[in-house]
Amino acid sequence: AQRVTQPEKLLSVFKGAPVELKCNYSxxxxxxxxxxxxxxxxxxxLLLRHISRESIKxxxxxLNKGETSFHLKKPFAQEEDSxxxxxALRLQxxxxxxxxxxxxxxxxx
Amino acid sequence: xxxxxxxxxxxxTQMGQEVILRCVPISNHLYFYWYRQILGQKVExxxxxxxxxxxxxxxxxxxxFSVERPDGSNFTLxIRSTKLEDSxxxxxASRGxxxxxxxxxxxxxxxxVT
Numbered sequence: 512a513q514r515v516t517q518p519e520k521l522l523s524v525f526k527g528a529p530v531e532l533k534c535n536y537s538x539x540x541x542x543x544x545x546x547x548x549x550x551x552x553x554x555x556x557l558l559l560r561h562i563s564r565e566s567i568k569x570x571x572x573x574l575n576k577g578e579t580s581f582h583l584k585k586p587f588a589q590e591e592d593s594x595x596x597x598x599a600l601r602l603q604x605x606x607x608x609x610x611x612x613x614x615x616x617x618x619x620x
Numbered sequence: 621x622x623x624x625x626x627x628x629x630x631x632x633t634q635m636g637q638e639v640i641l642r643c644v645p646i647s648n649h650l651y652f653y654w655y656r657q658i659l660g661q662k663v664e665x666x667x668x669x670x671x672x673x674x675x676x677x678x679x680x681x682x683x684x685f686s687v688e689r690p691d692g693s694n695f696t697l698x699i700r701s702t703k704l705e706d707s708x709x710x711x712x713a714s715r716g717x718x719x720x721x722x723x724x725x726x727x728x729x730x731x732x733v734t
Contacts, residue, residue: 554623555663555711555725562720597663606651606676607665608723 513538515600517611524588525619532583532614534572534598543601544574544581545608550594558583558596568592588618622646626712626726633702633733641697641729643712652695653713653723654687656680663711669695702733 514537524530536542546558559567561574561581572583581598598611625644633639645652654666667677669687686698695714699706712726 554727557722560720560722606653606668606670607678608655608663609665610655610663612662 513600513602513609515598515609515611517596517598517614519614520612521615521617523617523619526590527587530585530588530592530616530618532596532598532616534581534583534611536579536581536598536600538579538600538602540603542574542603544572545599545601546570546572546581546583547597547599547610548594549597555597590618590620592616593618624712624714624724624726626710626729628729629727630730631732633731635704635733636701639699639702639731641699641710641712641731643695643697643726644693645695645712645714646716646724647693649714649716649724651675651715652687652689653715654697655711655713655725656708657711657728658705658708666697699731702731704733707731707733 516535518533544561547555548558549555559565570583570585572581574581593616595613595615597613599608601608624646627642631639652669655663656666657663665678667681667687668675684700688696709728709730711728713723715721715723
């Protein structure tokens with residue numbers, strides 16, 4: 512079955528330190544991977560997706576098909592990055608997203 | 621920026637009662653979705669809706685659930701006879717034409733079944 516795994520429920524780093532939120536997926540087809548973010552008291556919103564190969568708010572994520580990973584990285588964390596981060600997978604030809612458990616990122620001053 | 625809106629923000633209902641959760645998707649969007657998140661668990665797909673019919677649904681979306689787009693602007697999720705385990709945060713989402721158009725989520729409705 513298709514699955515998205517985010518091994519860390521909680522991640523805490525200091526401001527200015529690098530941050531990496533891990534995401535692994537299980538899917539035999541051609542996946543589309545996304546990162547969604549939910550800031551405190553706000554809605555889920557798209558942060559970035561692998562097909563765009565873009566950097567949003569300093570975050571990047573590279574799809575590694577060999578390791579079936581899509582880790583989210585930022586070289587220098589900022590306090591406003593504190594939020595809940597969800598990795599999500601869309602199956603080929605499907606509408607639905609399969610979400611990971613989420614990682615709560617806290618940036619300490 | 622246009623937003624997906626959901627009402628109410630919190631709904632409390634008794635077990636066995638019917639409940640309708642309401643959503644107003646972004647006006648030019650064509651694809652509509654319901655997801656739910658039980659406290660402490662993952663966000664789970666329930667159903668997708670396109671061209672006035674269900675295009676995909678999950679195992680969770682059994683006969684107790686139904687969706688409707690009654691008037692061209694609202695998109696509703698009905699649970700016919702609520703169970704305790706239906707207590708969750710329910711998120712509506714919509715997206716526009718084009719596979720690469722992003723999903724826009726509403727703020728969610730917290731459903732509490734007592």
